[in-house]
Amino acid sequence: MSESLSTRPLFRSPLVWILSVLLLALVVWWLMPGVTTTEKKGPPAGFTPTVPVKTEVARVQNLDLYLRGLGTVTAFNTVTVRSRVQGELIQVLFKEGEQVTEDQLLAKIDPRSFEVALDQALGQQQQNEAQYQNAKRDLQRYQTLRKQDSIAPQMLDTQLALVSKFEGQLKSDQAAVNNARLQLDYTRITAPIAGRLGLRRVDAGNLINANDPLGLVVITQTQPITVLFTLAENDLPAVREPLAAGKTLSVEAYDRSDQLRLAQGELVTIDNQIDVTTGTVKLKARFTNATDALFPNQFVNIRMKVSTVKDALTIPAGALQQGNQGAFVYVILPDDTAALRAVKVGARSGDRVAITEGVKVDERVVLEGTDRLRAGAKVRIIGAPASGAATGASGASGASGTPGAGPAGAGRAGTSAAPPRP
Numbered sequence: 421m422s423e424s425l426s427t428r429p430l431f432r433s434p435l436v437w438i439l440s441v442l443l444l445a446l447v448v449w450w451l452m453p454g455v456t457t458t459e460k461k462g463p464p465a466g467f468t469p470t471v472p473v474k475t476e477v478a479r480v481q482n483l484d485l486y487l488r489g490l491g492t493v494t495a496f497n498t499v500t501v502r503s504r505v506q507g508e509l510i511q512v513l514f515k516e517g518e519q520v521t522e523d524q525l526l527a528k529i530d531p532r533s534f535e536v537a538l539d540q541a542l543g544q545q546q547q548n549e550a551q552y553q554n555a556k557r558d559l560q561r562y563q564t565l566r567k568q569d570s571i572a573p574q575m576l577d578t579q580l581a582l583v584s585k586f587e588g589q590l591k592s593d594q595a596a597v598n599n600a601r602l603q604l605d606y607t608r609i610t611a612p613i614a615g616r617l618g619l620r621r622v623d624a625g626n627l628i629n630a631n632d633p634l635g636l637v638v639i640t641q642t643q644p645i646t647v648l649f650t651l652a653e654n655d656l657p658a659v660r661e662p663l664a665a666g667k668t669l670s671v672e673a674y675d676r677s678d679q680l681r682l683a684q685g686e687l688v689t690i691d692n693q694i695d696v697t698t699g700t701v702k703l704k705a706r707f708t709n710a711t712d713a714l715f716p717n718q719f720v721n722i723r724m725k726v727s728t729v730k731d732a733l734t735i736p737a738g739a740l741q742q743g744n745q746g747a748f749v750y751v752i753l754p755d756d757t758a759a760l761r762a763v764k765v766g767a768r769s770g771d772r773v774a775i776t777e778g779v780k781v782d783e784r785v786v787l788e789g790t791d792r793l794r795a796g797a798k799v800r801i802i803g804a805p806a807s808g809a810a811t812g813a814s815g816a817s818g819a820s821g822t823p824g825a826g827p828a829g830a831g832r833a834g835t836s837a838a839p840p841r842p
Contacts, residue, residue, distance in 0.1 A: 470800040473789035475752055476736055478779045483729040483769050487658065489703070491649025491673070493718040495640035496706075497613050502635045503529060503628045504606040509636075512624045520611045520639065527636060529607040529628070538600035545593035552586035559583050615641035640716050645709040646688070647673055649722040650700040658726045659690065659703070671705040673714060674721040682713040687724060729767050732774040739785040740765065740773055749779060750786035750793055752801070758786065760795040 503509075507529040514526045559579045565571045618638040622628055628636070651659065662669060669687040674680060685707035694701045705722070707714055714720070739749050740763070747765050750758045763778030779785065784801075786793060793799070 470798045471758070471789060471792050472802045473750075473752070473758075473793065473799045474787045474803055475784040475801055476739065476787050477782050477784050478733055478735045478775065480731050480733055480781055481772075483732040483734055483767060483772060483774055484725055485727045485729065485767055485769050486723045486725055487651055487655050489649040489651045489722045489724070491647040491705075491720050491722045493673075493714045493716055493720060494646050494648055495615070495642060495716045496644050496646055497615065497641040498716075499612050499615075499639045500635035501526060501609060501611070501637050501639060502631055503609060504630055505529060505534070505603055506629050507531075507533065507607065507627070509622060509624050509626050509628050512620065514617055514620075514637070516617060516619050516637075519616055520614065522611060522614045524611045525608060526611055527609040527624075529609070531604055531607040534600065534604040534607055538597065538604055541593065541596040541600040545590070545597055548586060548589045548593050552583070552590055555579065555583045555586050609636060611639060613639055613641055615639040615643075642712060642714070642716065643709050644685075644706050645714050645716070647671070647685075647705045647707065647714070647720060647722065648702055649705070649720075650695075650698070650702055653694050653699050653701055656690075656694075656701055659687070659724070662726060663687070663690070670725045671707075672723045672725075673705075673707065674723065676719055676721070678721040682720065683707040683709055683711075729774060732766065733776075733779065733781060734772040734774050735779060735785050736787055737768065737771045737773045739787045741790060750790055751779065752784040752786065752799060756799055756801075758793050758795060758797050758799050
């Protein structure tokens with residue numbers, strides 16, 4: 421029995437297997453890269469991390485209030501040039517797209533038939549003029565004879581009627597001559613207004629008719645030019661009050677992207693009724709358009725200045741946050757800690773918002789970094805102060821006098837109250 425136990429192989433012992441596995445695991449753990457015996461320590465107790473933020477000071481400035489609308493550019497005048505007589509178009513004297521002046525010659529129609537008609541009218545007038553002069557001389561003779569009682573009164577009356585008849589014929593002849601000359605003048609087609617020509621619709625050599633609906637060419641007057649735009653009916657009082665006081669409202673036209681200002685003009689008039697289907701009212705503005713930046717039927721964004729708030733305390737619209745209790749901002753105290761302030765919002769224009777209560781002049785408000793901020797948190801101001809709008813006139817994106825309305829870019833409710841992350 422003892423002999424068999426002594427001859428058992430050593431590697432079959434369970435204790436040896438367990439020790440081998442533990443040794444192998446220890447070697448593998450020791451050789452693994454990145455394994456250290458020191459633990460990563462967290463921040464010491466009582467340590468509060470600083471939150472990086474960007475700020476801007478609240479400042480006093482004049483705040484221009486704007487109303488915004490969508491508009492369409494319309495030509496100040498549009499005329500379709502048509503021929504007033506029928507004939508062959510023998511000459512076209514304009515270039516498509518060029519600027520023309522009033523009464524500038526555009527085209528010619530064959531005038532020969534109209535010259536013949538004028539000669540006929542002049543010949544008929546000359547014949548009747550000769551008969552009239554002869555009748556006048558006979559009337560003088562009859563008057564002399566009548567004084568001598570040599571003729572009957574009836575003969576004198578008949579001669580008087582004949583002279584009156586020829587006078588009437590001469591007036592008709594003169595009207596015929598004038599009409600023939602007018603028809604001849606119509607063979608010269610001129611521009612009725614100054615403006616820009618469109619595309620030619622008829623080529624030389626064609627026979628054109630009087631008052632052809634197609635016309636020869638279209639002229640649009642673009643200097644000055646007008647823009648028709650709409651505003652909500654709720655904005656109508658803000659427009660009518662300054663107009664009733666005799667003020668001129670400035671209107672700016674921007675491109676489709678609402679980034680590039682194309683022209684500046686003034687409000688001309690307001691439509692006499694509100695569109696009940698859309699709840700809007702139409703307005704018309706006039707622009708000098710000296711650079712031809714506005715083109716007929718072009719879509720534009722309109723910004724109309726209606727008033728100016730003097731000495732308003734303003735902050736960037738991006739600094740205004742919204743929560744369950746209303747509008748608020750984060751103000752940086754002198755010790756570089758954040759304080760939550762409830763504010764009352766006044767008028768707004770572009771990226772500036774007027775604050776009527778809750779913020780003082782030159783106090784720093786947080787513009788960026790509010791997502792990690794909470795009241796009492798330590799902050800670190802990074803970068804230069806964000807640049808605000810110089811005036812309400814530049815980059816104005818609308819006007820509103822409704823307090824508490826959240827501007828574009830304002831933080832969502834609850835996002836600014838999250839605790840700081842370590």
